[in-house]
Amino acid sequence: MTLAPTDFDLVRRLAQERSALVLDPGKEYLVSSRLATLAASRGTTLPELFAALRSKRDPDLATLVVEALTTNETLFFRDGHPFHALRETILPELLERRGGRGVTVWSAACSSGQEPYTVAMIAEEAGVLRDVRILATDLNRAMVDRTRAGVYSPLEVNRGLPASHLVKYFSRVAGGYLVDARLRAAVTARTANLVDDREPFPQADVVLLRNVLIYFDAATKMRVLERVRRCLAPDGYLLLGTAETTIGLGDSWARVPLGKALGYRPADASAARPPVAAAVPAPRQTPPATSGHAPVRFPALAPARPAVQANRPAADISPTPFRFSQPR
Numbered sequence: 217m218t219l220a221p222t223d224f225d226l227v228r229r230l231a232q233e234r235s236a237l238v239l240d241p242g243k244e245y246l247v248s249s250r251l252a253t254l255a256a257s258r259g260t261t262l263p264e265l266f267a268a269l270r271s272k273r274d275p276d277l278a279t280l281v282v283e284a285l286t287t288n289e290t291l292f293f294r295d296g297h298p299f300h301a302l303r304e305t306i307l308p309e310l311l312e313r314r315g316g317r318g319v320t321v322w323s324a325a326c327s328s329g330q331e332p333y334t335v336a337m338i339a340e341e342a343g344v345l346r347d348v349r350i351l352a353t354d355l356n357r358a359m360v361d362r363t364r365a366g367v368y369s370p371l372e373v374n375r376g377l378p379a380s381h382l383v384k385y386f387s388r389v390a391g392g393y394l395v396d397a398r399l400r401a402a403v404t405a406r407t408a409n410l411v412d413d414r415e416p417f418p419q420a421d422v423v424l425l426r427n428v429l430i431y432f433d434a435a436t437k438m439r440v441l442e443r444v445r446r447c448l449a450p451d452g453y454l455l456l457g458t459a460e461t462t463i464g465l466g467d468s469w470a471r472v473p474l475g476k477a478l479g480y481r482p483a484d485a486s487a488a489r490p491p492v493a494a495a496v497p498a499p500r501q502t503p504p505a506t507s508g509h510a511p512v513r514f515p516a517l518a519p520a521r522p523a524v525q526a527n528r529p530a531a532d533i534s535p536t537p538f539r540f541s542q543p544r
Contacts, residue, residue, distance in 0.1 A: 218244070218248070219244045223266050224243075224247060226266070226269065226270070227247050227251070227285070230269075230281060230282060231281075231282055231285050235282050235285075235286065235355055235409065236410075236411040236431075236432050236433070237282070237285060237286065237431050238432065238433055246285075248262070250284045251284060251285075253284070254280060254281065254284045265277075269281060279357075282355070283356040283358065286356050288327045288328060288356065288359055290326075290327040290331060291330055291372070291375035291376040292334050292372075292376035292377040293334050293377065293378075294330070294376060294426070294427075295426075295457070295458050297474075297475065297477040298426070298455045298474075298479075299334055299338060300477065301455075301475055301476075301477040301479065302335065302338055302422070302455075303338045303341070303342060304475070305474055305475070306422060306474070307319065307342065307348065310421050310422070310451070310453075311344060311347055314421075316347075318346075318347040318349060319348055319349070319421040319422065320348075320349045320351065320418070320419065320421050320422070321335050321348060321350050321351070321420065321422040321424065322353070322418050322424065323351065323353070324353055324423060324428065325410065325425070325428040326353060326354050326359070326360075326363055326405070327356075327359050328359050328363060328368075329352060329366065329403070330368075330375075330376070331352070332350050332351075332352035332363065332403045332405070333366065333403065335348070335424075336348075336399040336402045337399065339402070340385070340398070340399065345398070348402065350402050350403045351403075351405075351406075352403055352406075353407065353418075354405075355407065355410070356407075357407055360405050360406060360407050363405040364400075364405045366394055366395035366403075367391055367392050367394050368392050368393050368395075369392040369393075373386065385399060410428065410440050411439070411440060413439075413443075417443050417444065417447040419449075420448060421448075421453075422453050422454075422455070423454045423455070424455050425440075425454060425455070425456055426457040426460070427457035427460070428457070428460075429441075429460045430457065430459055430460055437465050438465050441462060441466070441468065441469070442466075445469070450481075450482055450484075451481070452481065452482075453472065453479040453480070453481060454469070454480040454481070455479055455480075456478075462480055467483060468482065468483050469481070469482065469483055
């Protein structure tokens with residue numbers, strides 16, 4: 217169905233206001249197809265959906281429209297190199313510096329959760345999962361629910377996930393494959409709007425803001441990056457998507473080569489600020505950690521073990537913003 221110019225303008229303004237998503241002319245077909253699906257799920261037609269949107273009778277409809285327009289493309293170990301850098305450089309370095317406090321990794325715009333669970337698998341392979349807190353956030357409530365559930369279809373687990381990891385960290389359930397309870401307990405998932413200045417950003421040691429900035433205009437990119445810089449530990453790392461950069465967006469970031477990947481650190485990293493990760497209570501988990509905090513050495517992949525069958529719910533979310541409430 218072809219959208220009327222007034223309908224497209226309405227959606228474009230709504231998307232810009234609620235999520236800073238830029239819908240340029242020529243995206244009418246995208247808007248039409250996604251909102252037609254939304255209308256069908258509500259048992260109505262597209263014209264009726266637009267009429268309801270204009271009437272503002274349903275306060276949740278505008279949120280559902282914006283969520284329908286967001287792109288939720290993701291896969292396990294996406295792009296590869298940033299996760300290699302996380303495993304080989306970033307986590308060993310930060311864990312050694314923190315001296316037992318652990319590190320916090322924030323997966324911003326996590327979509328359906330493949331990215332934070334990739335981080336969890338990396339940490340588990342290294343034997344340091346108990347020392348890594350993983351926060352996953354997304355604007356789309358349905359995506360956050362999927363992340364908490366940790367269930368993925370056969371198609372999804374075949375996109376980027378090594379077969380050995382499927383055996384080790386997933387169990388077969390109705391509807392697909394369930395992430396190991398140990399990994400789900402390490403991931404706290406909640407909704408968050410990156411462009412809503414009223415929402416606090418979590419304090420973190422590593423921020424994965426990958427394949428997000430490409431949807432924003434320059435002013436919004438600068439605003440989001442500045443807020444990330446303020447919440448990131450002075451010696452922490454920001455990882456962007458392969459098509460993203462801070463070049464041309466101010467001088468607040470220093471580029472850090474990480475093998476075949478590229479990271480970013482606050483340019484004023486020498487400023488005296490307390491380590492950010494100390495704001496989060498140290499994680500607890502059974503079995504107890506081994507003593508000492510020597511530099512982390514990442515072993516070769518261990519032999520495959522049977523998938524865990526437990527179906528424990530994902531981490532609960534405290535009503536206090538960005539508090540980790542799941543005991544580990």
